[in-house]
Amino acid sequence: MDNILDKKWAYRELGQTGIGLSPLGLGSWQFSRGKGAAIGVWGMLNQAKVNEIVLNSLAGGINWFDTAEAYGMGQSEESLAEALKQAGIRPGECFIATKWQPTMRSASSLKTLLPIREGFLSPYKVDLYQVHFPGLFASIDAQMDNMAALYKEGRIRAIGVSNFNASQMRIAQKRLNKHGLSLASNQVKYNLLDRQIETNGVLETARELGISLIAYSPLAMGVLSGKYQRNPEYLEMVPFIRRKTIRRALEKSMPVIAKLSEISARYNADIAQVALAWVIYGQGDTVFALAGASTPVQARENLRALDIKLTAAEIAELNSVSGS
Template sequence: MLGGSGVAVTKLGIGAWSWGDTTYWNDFEWDDRKLKDAKGAFEASLDSGITFFDTAEVYGAGVGIKIVLDYFLLYCSFSRSFQSNPDNLLMLMTFRFIKERKEKEGVEVAIATKFAALPWRFGRGSVISALKGSLSRLGVSSVESYQLHWPGIWGNEGYLDGLADAYEQGLVKSVGVSNYSEKRLRDAHERLKKRGVPLASNQVNYSLIYRNPEENGVKAACDELGITLIAYSPIAQGALTGKYTPANPPTGPRGRIYTSDFLSKLQPLINKIREIGGSYDKTPTQVVLNWLICQGNVVPIPGAKNAEQAREFAGALGWLLTEQEVEELRSMAREVKPVMGFPVEKL
């Protein structure tokens, strides 16, 4: 369940940040092959039993803010060919396609999306307006979760009131926040509680090598208040998969974070992850995702770029590391200097 909302999701979801994005992922270009791969990731996730998908109105922004990903999410599920005309996309992503899949296969798709707290958006009405735009692009009447993507520079009380309005109007089944500190989280929980609206989730950067939520009180506050922690970048943007080495660092912006020097210092931990995974016949990716699941009250949302990755993520479910293995990995991870997180965490 997402917090106390009553909304059920799979224990692991799929983050859609990389789908269509060219500012951080995909080496600044997007083509039919990558689109086909992402479509395969969506379908393979459903085939593997993963039905929780997290998107946002600013994903795939490129230059300026183009609200692309909401279109793309349902488009990937049901389109058989790529057409770049947005009007054609709208025709493809109506709610009846989800209904058809549900009726034929019994698949329940849970969608989470987010409100961008941009400086020129003011008050509770801006939340409702943005949400209705996302619902229109998604072709649905409501979503399972609507989250504030980051704390606003101002107007946060109005944004929270907007979330409560959306919940009361039946436009969302649960509400959440993202990148919220402990204090902001507690304040948001209290304000929504006065409206009788449960704060269901806080989506934050959390992985074996980025454990800031454990250190800054966010994880403990989530556990105390009954708020689900949704972990983005749970495999450290690929650094914990073992596919990158000092001689083969990631390309693009990630290469400036996960440098050859950083990857050299990470290798002992990667070797231990591989060793533990070998005893379960699991990959490093599956081990580090399972490590997060073992923390309790955590739903990781790794980003799948293709069907193979989606199927691999599903292999993180259905088993658990021992308490000794969990602590052994945490202890070794302390020797790795943490990378810088998303700056809005400090707003």
């Protein structure tokens, strides 16, 4: 994907893996075909639309995609794989991240269940294998031991976690270090309305240990796009599970939206694009972002964020009106 003529940004290293990824990746929870964890959160996207969303992302330089077992119990993975095939992408030409669901499972199931993930993603392999959340049944040490075994067998290219706090990141890193390996990433919520990683030790620990952070919900479920402020009636169209959370976010979003509007005018951009740019560039190269897209147009619009290099003063302005 490096031959994009108008690309003004650079790929950056994922953790200490030597793997170069676009600062923005495509999240694919919305590809779940209305099943699993998508029930009441996402509607149904037909495969033709998914194909176009993925194609637009690839055309703009996106070279990695994030999915999970929980996203429709394989439906998102399968839909993503079909879209990549339709786009003419061969195995190894893009980077795929997926997640293992730890609920009531032993750590050994990381190994036994990987073939199922590979089956849904076929012919593509799992590049970044992530623990979806810490869980209670299997210890972090045991999880990392099994991840290390998969890495050494050549089954995966990188090891990641999601929703881990700072101390859990340290435990995972220490265990992997015993295998001569390093944790590549931790996927966490991060946006202008939720900056907890800046104060709870996660961002600081990531920098110290050389771990990348992957921000999910970088637009706060659409609140930072301004669409609900412009059209309050849209809130009633949101699946009921998300509605209460969005209402809370809207209450504290007004000064942020105002500042985003002011800055976006300088770049002839949308406020959502500036909000994404703040996530992927505001902390140097430490934070990647996952932007979902439910329409091909939205996929194209997200790409504009990659070219918006906010100044230190603009980042400070946004920081001053937002908070944890």
